[in-house]
Amino acid sequence: MLLLDTHTLLWWLGDSTKLSASARKMIRDPAAVVYVSAGTVWEIAIKRSLGKVAISDEWYGATFRDFAELPITAGHTRRAGELPPHHRDPFDRVLIAQALSEGLTIVTGDSAFDPYGVQVTW
Numbered sequence: 001m002l003l004l005d006t007h008t009l010l011w012w013l014g015d016s017t018k019l020s021a022s023a024r025k026m027i028r029d030p031a032a033v034v035y036v037s038a039g040t041v042w043e044i045a046i047k048r049s050l051g052k053v054a055i056s057d058e059w060y061g062a063t064f065r066d067f068a069e070l071p072i073t074a075g076h077t078r079r080a081g082e083l084p085p086h087h088r089d090p091f092d093r094v095l096i097a098q099a100l101s102e103g104l105t106i107v108t109g110d111s112a113f114d115p116y117g118v119q120v121t122w
Helices: 006-013 021-028 038-049 059-066 074-082 090-102 111-116
Strands: 002-004 034-037 068-070 105-107
Touching: 002 006, 002 021, 002 090, 006 021, 006 038, 006 059, 021 105, 034 038, 034 059, 034 090, 038 059, 038 090, 074 090, 090 105, 090 111
Parallel strands: 002 034, 002 105, 034 068
Antiparallel strands: none
């Protein structure tokens, strides 16, 4: 079961060549269960409203046509708050907590996840 990091989702939606071939193959696998966190949706919405991300209005519908939503629970937020301060990005910390709690592998090219011992693939 996979959990997409924000840049992974953006690159998927934009069909970017920045997305690794192996990540693209894993995400396309019909047997894969692929999640997008509510935190990722929140992060994209904020960045979009600030003009930091240019993406079509259809991004939200396209996301949940292809992937399953992973809500953020109180347990996820508690765990995110208890993580060591290796990385201070609150959105990444929620993804790490969700992956650790739910047994998910994060699809990311970001090495900031490494110190947490969370499963990562790229």
